[in-house]
Amino acid sequence: MSTSLDRRTAILVDQHPLWLDTVEQVVARAGVEVVAKATASSTALAFLDEHGPDLLVTGIKMGDGEVDGITLLREARERNPGLRAIVLSMYDDPQHVDAAFEAGAAAYVLKTAHPDDLTSAIRQVFEHSIYLAGLRIAPAPAKRAMDDLPGLTRRELEILRLVAEGHSNAELARMLWVTEQTVKFHLSNIYRKLNVSNRTEASRWAQLRGLLAPSAAAPISATA
Numbered sequence: 001m002s003t004s005l006d007r008r009t010a011i012l013v014d015q016h017p018l019w020l021d022t023v024e025q026v027v028a029r030a031g032v033e034v035v036a037k038a039t040a041s042s043t044a045l046a047f048l049d050e051h052g053p054d055l056l057v058t059g060i061k062m063g064d065g066e067v068d069g070i071t072l073l074r075e076a077r078e079r080n081p082g083l084r085a086i087v088l089s090m091y092d093d094p095q096h097v098d099a100a101f102e103a104g105a106a107a108y109v110l111k112t113a114h115p116d117d118l119t120s121a122i123r124q125v126f127e128h129s130i131y132l133a134g135l136r137i138a139p140a141p142a143k144r145a146m147d148d149l150p151g152l153t154r155r156e157l158e159i160l161r162l163v164a165e166g167h168s169n170a171e172l173a174r175m176l177w178v179t180e181q182t183v184k185f186h187l188s189n190i191y192r193k194l195n196v197s198n199r200t201e202a203s204r205w206a207q208l209r210g211l212l213a214p215s216a217a218a219p220i221s222a223t224a
Contacts, residue, residue: 008032008126010055013044013072014088015063019111023057023088026115030122039063041072048076048083055125056085059111060096070096070103077104084125088118094192097185101153108182117179124177151193159186161211164203 010032014020020037027034035051038044041062048056056076060069067075073085086107087100100108107121152160162172169187173180187199196202 008055009035009051009053010057011035011044011047011051011053012037013039013041013056013058013069015039015059015061015066019059023118026118027055027057027122030119032122041066041069044072045075045079048079052080054084055122056083057088058085060087060089060091060100070099073100073105074103086118086121086125092181092185094185094188097182098189101155107178108185109179110181113179113181120177152190156186156190156193157211159183160190160202160206163187163199164206164211 008031010027012020012023012027012034014023017037017039020039024034024037032055035053036044036047038047044056044058056073058069058072062068062072069087069089073087077083077085083104085105086109087105088109088111089096089100090111091097092110097108106125109118109121159172159176162175167175169180169183172183176183187202190202191197194202194205196205
């Protein structure tokens with residue numbers, strides 16, 4: 001990891017060189033220095049060992065004979081657990097999104113998104129918390145309640161709490177520094193894991209298990 005508190009560094013990985021050049025410009029505007037770019041996972045791993053960056057931005061699909069970006073991310077974080085990572089992908093299905101977060105991604109951004117969405121994601125990954133100042137933070141669930149969670153990731157649990165407080169998808173996107181599409185991906189995963197159909201049922205599930213602050217038990221819109 002970089003030693004300067006003011007200098008943050010990144011490595012970019014994508015099979016298309018022209019795309020890497022475009023992403024480098026966005027990352028630089030976010031105040032992060034790109035120290036290496038790679039079009040292959042094997043090269044990226046060597047760069048990660050050499051440079052020890054603060055941030056990895058990777059696509060998912062790689063060239064023939066190379067592991068995909070999800071596998072790259074998992075191995076990179078095994079070598080350096082403190083590495084922040086953003087997956088920048090053309091895939092918009094919940095399976096890829098869920099796999100990315102399970103591998104350790106801090107944000108998932110579609111390649112069709114506006115460049116400002118990537119800038120926001122970069123800011124998000126360097127924050128200690130996704131919550132904004134003044135937002136109610138529910139107390140941590142008791143161990144029994146945590147053990148009862150059906151495979152929810154930390155990010156999914158945070159979104160579940162915010163949804164139960166009545167925040168819309170647009171509000172969640174602004175608070176989490178992600179796109180509304182990413183919020184929808186998370187919600188679809190939450191609904192599937194909880195075996196519910198909408199945010200009303202998901203919120204009720206969370207309330208019954210004591211995952212929310214007492215003040216958060218407001219009526220919730222059934223729209224997703």
